[in-house]
Amino acid sequence: MTRTIKLAVIPGDGIGPEVIEQANRVLDKVLAGGDVTLERTEFKLGAERFLATGDTLPADEQAAIADHDAILFGAVGGVPGDPRLKTANIERGLLLKLRFDFDHYANVRPCTLFPGVTSTLADPGDVDFLVVREGTEGPYAGNGGSLRTGTPHEVATEVSVNTAYGVERVVRYAFETAQSRPRKKLTWVHKTNVLVHAGSIWQRVVGAVAAEYPEIAVDYMHVDAATIFMVQDPARFDVIVTDNLFGDILTDLAGAIGGGIGLAASGNINPDGTFPSMFEPVHGSAPDIAGQQKADPTAAILSAAIMLDHLGLTTEASRVRDAVRADLAERGAAPRSTAQIGDAVIAQLPA
Amino acid sequence: MTRTIKLAVIPGDGIGPEVIEQANRVLDKVLAGGDVTLERTEFKLGAERFLATGDTLPADEQAAIADHDAILFGAVGGVPGDPRLKTANIERGLLLKLRFDFDHYANVRPCTLFPGVTSTLADPGDVDFLVVREGTEGPYAGNGGSLRTGTPHEVATEVSVNTAYGVERVVRYAFETAQSRPRKKLTWVHKTNVLVHAGSIWQRVVGAVAAEYPEIAVDYMHVDAATIFMVQDPARFDVIVTDNLFGDILTDLAGAIGGGIGLAASGNINPDGTFPSMFEPVHGSAPDIAGQQKADPTAAILSAAIMLDHLGLTTEASRVRDAVRADLAERGAAPRSTAQIGDAVIAQLPA
Ligand SMILES: CC(C)[C@H](C(=O)O)[C@@H](O)C(=O)O
Ligand SMILES: CC(C)[C@H](C(=O)O)[C@@H](O)C(=O)O
Numbered sequence: 001m002t003r004t005i006k007l008a009v010i011p012g013d014g015i016g017p018e019v020i021e022q023a024n025r026v027l028d029k030v031l032a033g034g035d036v037t038l039e040r041t042e043f044k045l046g047a048e049r050f051l052a053t054g055d056t057l058p059a060d061e062q063a064a065i066a067d068h069d070a071i072l073f074g075a076v077g078g079v080p081g082d083p084r085l086k087t088a089n090i091e092r093g094l095l096l097k098l099r100f101d102f103d104h105y106a107n108v109r110p111c112t113l114f115p116g117v118t119s120t121l122a123d124p125g126d127v128d129f130l131v132v133r134e135g136t137e138g139p140y141a142g143n144g145g146s147l148r149t150g151t152p153h154e155v156a157t158e159v160s161v162n163t164a165y166g167v168e169r170v171v172r173y174a175f176e177t178a179q180s181r182p183r184k185k186l187t188w189v190h191k192t193n194v195l196v197h198a199g200s201i202w203q204r205v206v207g208a209v210a211a212e213y214p215e216i217a218v219d220y221m222h223v224d225a226a227t228i229f230m231v232q233d234p235a236r237f238d239v240i241v242t243d244n245l246f247g248d249i250l251t252d253l254a255g256a257i258g259g260g261i262g263l264a265a266s267g268n269i270n271p272d273g274t275f276p277s278m279f280e281p282v283h284g285s286a287p288d289i290a291g292q293q294k295a296d297p298t299a300a301i302l303s304a305a306i307m308l309d310h311l312g313l314t315t316e317a318s319r320v321r322d323a324v325r326a327d328l329a330e331r332g333a334a335p336r337s338t339a340q341i342g343d344a345v346i347a348q349l350p351a
Numbered sequence: 352m353t354r355t356i357k358l359a360v361i362p363g364d365g366i367g368p369e370v371i372e373q374a375n376r377v378l379d380k381v382l383a384g385g386d387v388t389l390e391r392t393e394f395k396l397g398a399e400r401f402l403a404t405g406d407t408l409p410a411d412e413q414a415a416i417a418d419h420d421a422i423l424f425g426a427v428g429g430v431p432g433d434p435r436l437k438t439a440n441i442e443r444g445l446l447l448k449l450r451f452d453f454d455h456y457a458n459v460r461p462c463t464l465f466p467g468v469t470s471t472l473a474d475p476g477d478v479d480f481l482v483v484r485e486g487t488e489g490p491y492a493g494n495g496g497s498l499r500t501g502t503p504h505e506v507a508t509e510v511s512v513n514t515a516y517g518v519e520r521v522v523r524y525a526f527e528t529a530q531s532r533p534r535k536k537l538t539w540v541h542k543t544n545v546l547v548h549a550g551s552i553w554q555r556v557v558g559a560v561a562a563e564y565p566e567i568a569v570d571y572m573h574v575d576a577a578t579i580f581m582v583q584d585p586a587r588f589d590v591i592v593t594d595n596l597f598g599d600i601l602t603d604l605a606g607a608i609g610g611g612i613g614l615a616a617s618g619n620i621n622p623d624g625t626f627p628s629m630f631e632p633v634h635g636s637a638p639d640i641a642g643q644q645k646a647d648p649t650a651a652i653l654s655a656a657i658m659l660d661h662l663g664l665t666t667e668a669s670r671v672r673d674a675v676r677a678d679l680a681e682r683g684a685a686p687r688s689t690a691q692i693g694d695a696v697i698a699q700l701p702a
Contacts, residue, residue: 077544080571091544120582122473139490139511144548150555154515156548160490164505191596193428193442197495197507204501220431224603231471231582231607245542249600252575256582 002035005311008068008276013046013090014285015295015338016074022297022342023072023304026323029346030308030316041068046285047078047090056093062101066275070307071098073280074300079287092142099135100142102275104268105166106173107135107244108306109251109282111234116329117259125235127258130181132174132239133247135268137166138198140244162198162243167205173271174241175213185217185238186210189226189246198243206241227253234258255282259328262296265303267310279307293337298324301345323348353386356662359419359627364397364441365636366646366689367425373648373693374423374655377674380697381659381667392419397636398429398441407444413452417626421658422449424631425651430638443493450486451493453626455619456517457524458486458595459657460602460633462585467680468610476586478609481532483525483590484598486619488517489549491595513549513594518556524622525592526564536568536589537561540577540597549594557592578604585609606633610679613647616654618661630658644688649675652696674699 009024011017027038043061050056065071076094078085099107113119113127144158171188178186188206192199203220210218221229223246229236230253242250255264264282281299289295302324308317326348327341336344360375362368378389394412401407416422427445429436450458464470464478495509522539529537539557543550554571561569572580574597580587581604593601606615615633632650640646653675659668677699678692687695 089544089547092547096545118473120473121471122469123471139509140545142547144511144546146548146552148515149551152515152519154552154555156513156552158490158511158513158546158549160495160509160511162507162509164499164503168503191599193440194447194491194596194599195495195509196440196443196493197497198509200500201497201505201507204505224599227578227600227604228607228612231604232611245545248542248545248575249578253578253582253604256579260583261579 002037004037004039005070006068007038007040008065008071009040009042010045010071010073011042012074012076012285013048013078014075014287014290016046016076016285018290018293018338019281019295019297019300020072020074022338023300025342026301026320026345026349027304029349030319034316036313045094046076047085047088050088050090051078051084056088056090057097065098066102068276070276070311071278072304072307073278075281075283075285077285077287096140096142098278099268102278103270103272104135104278105170106269106271107133107247107266108177108269109133109247109254109264109266111251111254111258111264113258114263114325114328116331117263119257119259121231121234121257124257125233127234129234129237129254130177130239131247131251131254132170132177132241133251134166134170134242134244137161137163138244160195160198162201164201164205167201168209171205171209171241174239175209175216178216178239179213181238183238184215187219187221187237187240189221189223189240189242189250191223191246192220193222202243223250226250230254231257251282261299263298263302265299265306267303267306269310277307277310279303279310293339295338297338297342298328298345301342319349353388355388355390356421357419358389358391359416359422360391360393361396361422361424362393363425363427363636364399364429365426365638365641367397367427367636369641369644369689370632370646370648370651371423371425373689374651376693377652377671377696377700378655380700381670385667387664396445397427398436398439401439401441402429402435407439407441408448416449417453419627421627421662422629423655423658424629426632426634426636428636428638447491447493449629450619453629454621454623455486455629456521457620457622458484458598458617459528459620460484460598460605460615460617462605462609462615464609465614465676465679467682468614470608470610472582472585472608475608476584478585480585480588480605481528481590482598482602482605483521483528483592484602485517485521485593485595488512488514489595511546511549513552515552515556518553519560522556522560522592525590526560526567529567529590530564532589534589535566538570538572538588538591540572540574540591540593540601542574542597543571544573553594574601577601581605582608602633612650614649614653616650616657618654618657620661628658628661630654644690646689648689648693649679649696652693670700
């Protein structure tokens with residue numbers, strides 16, 4: 001019996017298309033000869049598209065994307081400070097819109113320091129944790145405004161919106177994830193001593209859900225303290241669950257200590273399956289090195305592996321991860337092009 | 352002509368009193384024989400006081416503290432999870448209340464990797480930057496609430512409040528600071544691509560103030576990217592200016608890479624001089640090691656040096672910093688007690 005998977009591909013801007021090209025090659029290779037067929041539709045969205053047509057995310061294209069089993073996303077965003085992009089907000093209008101509209105409430109971002117990879121830390125230890133970042137509310141709600149804008153009397157607000165519904169489902173997802181891992185540890189991160197209302201809802205929900213998972217060892221850290229532990233003893237972490245903004249910050253830091261943002265993968269998961277989940281490298285579009293084959297496609301390739309797992313293709317996912325692991329362990333010091341890294345990972349896959 | 356400085360001392364909880372004791376000894380020593388006299392008043396505030404009397408910050412004591420030239424603050428907070436502290440919020444009711452009521456809008460937190468100090472980073476380079484954290488608004492405004500609290504339908508909000516007035520004065524303070532330093536660089540940090548309203552006000556204000564300081568090289572970083580640079584190339588930073596919450600997070604991270612939170616000093620500055628400024632180590636009360644002479648008083652001692660600078664006693668401030676620098680360079684690997692570190696710094700001061 002063959003299975004057809006409909007994959008929406010959004011390569012995006014800058015290095016996005018280059019890294020996605022390699023992720024697609026790896027996907028083709030690992031699925032070759034099997035009974036799974038990928039049926040890809042490419043969507044040209046991002047800053048370049050906006051500059052050409054004025055579109056950010058037209059409704060018909062969003063509906064078309066929704067009609068897929070998964071989304072592979074590169075990176076979006078133009079050259080910082082480009083005046084023509086002043087009226088656009090590609091991040092909010094495209095990337096965050098997809099995360100919110102497709103209810104990607106569990107943004108999963110693993111951090112593993114693979115053998116052979118040097119960390120920025122002097123003594124990182126055995127780093128292998130996973131951040132579950134809330135993806136659909138908190139300070140990212142887009143609920144803010146300004147009064148007397150641009151005058152010396154301006155007041156601008158941003159409202160972090162946190163619901164029991166929204167917190168509970170991502171916390172539960174994180175507990176389920178912790179339950180499936182050998183160490184069975186969960187650290188929740190917030191700033192309960194200052195953000196007392198948002199902090200309280202998180203605290204209550206974590207407490208209630210924890211009672212259902214007696215095997216999981218739970219601890220709490222303020223976000224500021226979490227950054228200290230992340231650079232002093234990252235090996236202590238197993239699963240971290242936190243809000244949208246703290247998750248954004250901690251996962252960039254995690255990327256840096258885990259061998260660099262060129263290796264950091266993510267999945268924007270809609271666990272209910274109502275909408276397609278979306279898989280993307282944590283890095284941005286890096287317009288300064290775009291088109292030069294300088295970008296590391298490993299993060300995109302590892303994001304494709306998270307996608308395979310999500311689609312139930314766990315053997316294929318492991319093969320991709322093992323190939324990346326072998327490649328990282330064997331790579332020399334010489335710089336490699338984007339395509340060369342893709343070639344090398346493909347060469348590590350079983351024939 | 353002699354000068355009397357009225358110093359309010361709030362040792363606080365946990366290791367607070369131990370580290371403040373050493374800071375006071377260093378102050379006495381560096382001022383001995385000069386024409387400056389410290390007149391100290393001690394205020395017993397914090398979790399211990401709350402547990403004993405139910406008081407957090409009585410109005411008459413706050414008025415008495417206001418009638419001083421400066422405040423030396425240890426650390427406050429009880430044992431995490433202590434049920435008797437459930438109804439108290441020592442952080443908001445005492446520490447943040449002082450920062451807000453005394454209009455400490457410039458929270459300055461230097462990060463210098465002193466010779467002889469090992470960083471958690473493999474290759475930190477020459478780290479010497481200063482974070483100017485906004486201290487009186489942003490997500491710390493305490494402007495939030497919850498609806499249907501404790502039910503499955505709860506909604507909890509936190510409002511970040513940002514005013515042109517509040518942002519402009521701290522940004523100006525940061526530019527002035529950058530102007531006084533040799534490298535003349537200022538990095539402002541926010542999350543303009545997501546927090547568009549708060550981000551815009553910061554962007555406009557920084558742009559306007561920058562025009563008055565043509566000598567300063569200004570750049571911008573998203574807060575997530577800033578954590579990456581901080582662990583990959585912290586030497587690139589000179590002065591950083593950012594909002595209250597991002598500043599909280601970045602300065603703990605800075606403390607960790609600058610040799611540990613035991614060395615991280617701060618000043619909560621009211622540049623107008625309307626209220627006394629407050630000087631405190633960045634670390635917390637660490638109840639787990641309290642009373643054991645295990646705490647490093649260096650952060651408290653360096654905070655006292657920032658206070659001396661603020662009071663115009665720049666020679667004395669430099670002497671304290673030089674003594675700390677010499678002590679850090681010479682200390683061996685053997686652990687030292689809190690008092691031993693105080694002794695050692697005092698021994699390094701000019702006789
Ligand atoms: C580009 C930006 C909107 C995005 C975020 O803030 O979530 C990015 O930083 C990320 O972490 O995926
Ligand atoms: C104790 C807490 C309220 C405080 C803060 O968040 O500002 C602390 O983390 C700090 O950095 O001084």
